[in-house]
Amino acid sequence: MFITMQEFPWAVIIIVLPLSGAMLSFLFPRWVKLLGVLVALSVVAAVVGLGWQVVEQGAQRYAIGGWGAPLGIDLYADGLSLLMLIVTALVCLGVSVYSTGYFNRAYFRRSKANYFWPLWMFLWAALNALFLSSDIFNLYVTLELLGLSAVALVALAGGADALTSAMRYLLVSLLGSLFYLLGVALLYHSFGSLDIVILSQQVEPSPAVWASVGLISIGLLLKTALFPMHFWLPPAHTSAPAPVSALLSALVVKASFYILLRMWLEIFPVGGTALGQLLGLLGSIAILWGGIQALRQTRLKMLIAYSTVAQLGYLFLAFPLGSYIAWKAVLFLLLSHALAKTAMFMAAGNILHFGGHDRIKDFDHVVQYQPLTSAAFALAGASIMGLPPSGGFIGKWLLLEAAIHSGQWWLVIIIIMGGLLAAAYVFKVIGYAFTQSRVSHQTRRVPVHMEWTALVLALAAILLGLAAPWPLALMDIGLPFGEGAAG
Amino acid sequence: MEAISLLPLMTLLQLVFDTLLGFALLWLAWRALASPELFQAIVLFIAFGLLMALAWVRLDAPDVALAEAAIGAGLTGALLLATLARLEVKNRAKSELEKKHEVRVITEKSKHQTFFFLLRMLLFMVVATGLVYAVLTLPENTSGLAMPVLENLESSGVSNPVTAVLLNYRGYDTLLELSVLLLALLGVWSFGGIPKPYRSFPGPVLNMLSRLLIPLLIMVAGYLLWVGAHAPGGAFQGGSVLGAAGVLLLLVGWRLGTRFVGLPLRITLVFGVGIFVSAGVVFILLGRQFLEYPPSFAGVLILLIEAAATLSIGITLAALFLGGRPEFRRHK
Numbered sequence: 154m155f156i157t158m159q160e161f162p163w164a165v166i167i168i169v170l171p172l173s174g175a176m177l178s179f180l181f182p183r184w185v186k187l188l189g190v191l192v193a194l195s196v197v198a199a200v201v202g203l204g205w206q207v208v209e210q211g212a213q214r215y216a217i218g219g220w221g222a223p224l225g226i227d228l229y230a231d232g233l234s235l236l237m238l239i240v241t242a243l244v245c246l247g248v249s250v251y252s253t254g255y256f257n258r259a260y261f262r263r264s265k266a267n268y269f270w271p272l273w274m275f276l277w278a279a280l281n282a283l284f285l286s287s288d289i290f291n292l293y294v295t296l297e298l299l300g301l302s303a304v305a306l307v308a309l310a311g312g313a314d315a316l317t318s319a320m321r322y323l324l325v326s327l328l329g330s331l332f333y334l335l336g337v338a339l340l341y342h343s344f345g346s347l348d349i350v351i352l353s354q355q356v357e358p359s360p361a362v363w364a365s366v367g368l369i370s371i372g373l374l375l376k377t378a379l380f381p382m383h384f385w386l387p388p389a390h391t392s393a394p395a396p397v398s399a400l401l402s403a404l405v406v407k408a409s410f411y412i413l414l415r416m417w418l419e420i421f422p423v424g425g426t427a428l429g430q431l432l433g434l435l436g437s438i439a440i441l442w443g444g445i446q447a448l449r450q451t452r453l454k455m456l457i458a459y460s461t462v463a464q465l466g467y468l469f470l471a472f473p474l475g476s477y478i479a480w481k482a483v484l485f486l487l488l489s490h491a492l493a494k495t496a497m498f499m500a501a502g503n504i505l506h507f508g509g510h511d512r513i514k515d516f517d518h519v520v521q522y523q524p525l526t527s528a529a530f531a532l533a534g535a536s537i538m539g540l541p542p543s544g545g546f547i548g549k550w551l552l553l554e555a556a557i558h559s560g561q562w563w564l565v566i567i568i569i570m571g572g573l574l575a576a577a578y579v580f581k582v583i584g585y586a587f588t589q590s591r592v593s594h595q596t597r598r599v600p601v602h603m604e605w606t607a608l609v610l611a612l613a614a615i616l617l618g619l620a621a622p623w624p625l626a627l628m629d630i631g632l633p634f635g636e637g638a639a640g
Numbered sequence: 641m642e643a644i645s646l647l648p649l650m651t652l653l654q655l656v657f658d659t660l661l662g663f664a665l666l667w668l669a670w671r672a673l674a675s676p677e678l679f680q681a682i683v684l685f686i687a688f689g690l691l692m693a694l695a696w697v698r699l700d701a702p703d704v705a706l707a708e709a710a711i712g713a714g715l716t717g718a719l720l721l722a723t724l725a726r727l728e729v730k731n732r733a734k735s736e737l738e739k740k741h742e743v744r745v746i747t748e749k750s751k752h753q754t755f756f757f758l759l760r761m762l763l764f765m766v767v768a769t770g771l772v773y774a775v776l777t778l779p780e781n782t783s784g785l786a787m788p789v790l791e792n793l794e795s796s797g798v799s800n801p802v803t804a805v806l807l808n809y810r811g812y813d814t815l816l817e818l819s820v821l822l823l824a825l826l827g828v829w830s831f832g833g834i835p836k837p838y839r840s841f842p843g844p845v846l847n848m849l850s851r852l853l854i855p856l857l858i859m860v861a862g863y864l865l866w867v868g869a870h871a872p873g874g875a876f877q878g879g880s881v882l883g884a885a886g887v888l889l890l891l892v893g894w895r896l897g898t899r900f901v902g903l904p905l906r907i908t909l910v911f912g913v914g915i916f917v918s919a920g921v922v923f924i925l926l927g928r929q930f931l932e933y934p935p936s937f938a939g940v941l942i943l944l945i946e947a948a949a950t951l952s953i954g955i956t957l958a959a960l961f962l963g964g965r966p967e968f969r970r971h972k
Contacts (some may be wrong), residue, residue, distance in 0.1 A: 162924055162929070165920075169920070216929060217811075217812045217930050218812065218930070226812050268829065275826070278819070290813065291816070294817060298820050302823055305823070308831065309830055339774060341784065342778055343778060343782070345784045345785060361775070365774075
């Protein structure tokens, strides 16, 4: 009657837990903080359960409702989705611990603070559902859930800036979803299936397929904020509350990238074509433009947001290369950026919370007052720059290797220049953290666990580099990037 | 003999009707977008929704037509009009100084407008041409998943294939869609309470009509829910009709008693998703897959889930129309 551990549907549990958590925390606002931490811990446990299954038994497929594709919807977990789920769980656990301090009654209206929790858990449920889905229409639904919760979370900050950028974010997000949906409709009509695996077996180049490649790519690129479609990102990520900025930069933009990656790897026959070169070119411009813009910013959160624009650019350098190593490098960069950027936004949140502002030039002995936060920012910065032994270093190293291997030297130059720009803007912040400000500010105490969370996540980004063989081996489960021998 | 000669005439009439419908849709969409006045744009949008419902009927998709008429034209229109009413209240409250400032911003923008207008038109033309070409080259006779949907209808618990897809084969999608609706309300509520200046004064017509219409609407909602098992209808259609009843109630000035505004209201809102998720999880514990209903029991279960969903959808839509979190005042 009862099911054994081997076939326990962890994948479903990972989606249902945050969904139920969201509903419960909506029903019982008094218990939100406790619920948030409990749900975070139990999702982490469930992800460990799924990880154990995937490592022991290989890629997992789960037919919801018992119908199976193409009639029903399948969940699918291989190394790629597992790693996305793991990094999501880590970031979200950090966010939930951090938010118990951040959404304090003293600084946030209680009615607003209470709404953070259900919205954030809906966002988490959407992310988990997205990383596990094997159905392109179901992916659309998860995208809608994700986009709407992200927009509501940005608006939570209140004020004209936050509301304006939330509105713009909503419109961009809906436009992106509609492009995606139109592409899905064309694919479904052409091949009579929505399942990624079935589509990958049946797909043949035709005008409709090319149209859907274009539509889906544009929709998802808009959501991923690839240059020049990044215009909405810096205001939205800056005006949101700090834990929300962390979620947006670390995970939400990566979710649409993940779908794009799956589509390009499995359905679309476009690897190494001119379209891939175009994406690589846009990615390169994003790296340089984002880096220069970050350097020009006077406010810390804006700087970090532009840094996200630059770092997202790296993810697209794999498209012109299209090799096994390049995909793995990019996934590695994605994971380490998620951890490092969460730490950075949390550190920025702490500094903002402490001094009441985030003007870089007016930092007043931040290092002295908040040593843990400063350490977190510096360590996260090291990973963003790509200093050894951080996760960012391994990712960039692999990407350099792939670029040299395929003889695309221009990419090598871009990767190195991006690293230099990152170093420049990170050192700019750290430099001011040591100085005294001419203006004195009223300061507030920052709860210790908010500082520690930032530091632990920054350390995780560094440790990711030291433990690199382990995630790199996980990536091969289910062969999402094809056979390694060719690379 | 006559039947044969009438056939081409009917096809011709249908062709003429479809062409007119298509052009009318395009024209309404264009007018709604181009209209400088918001009220006009909203009315055009509602008309667009109604014609769109007709188009779905012509495409033999009565379920979608019902949903489009109820949600696309009806409730979305009501939401837009409610928003407009609040915008106007706000604008009237604005000082003259701010208005002047606004005018200046608009004139500054207009310098760039022509360039961006041309750019957008160009982009639009390129995309439209590409899409038309892609659609014209689509394979003609694809039935999609129609065959497996019909083959498994017997074990799905319902005889309406659309309901079978929505509540059984792809119930997981519907579960997430219901979450999207709940999330939308959460987002609106996170902004704060009901905007104060908005108050309605029902005239005698509205007062009389609502007395007649509200019981009727609730009955229609129940009928749509019930009939969804074997004919066009279901939770979304029923829910939106229920929502319309709620909107009417709100328009005549009725408000939920403060006793029910707290947890009871929230439970009603969460009910649909809650029951759906619970139904899914219970079957995992019984050794089946998530959302895998036993065929003998599926019909009852789907009706149960749909009933919960109808209630939640209706209340959620009405709450969205209210536009803010009803205040819970027990401690005062």
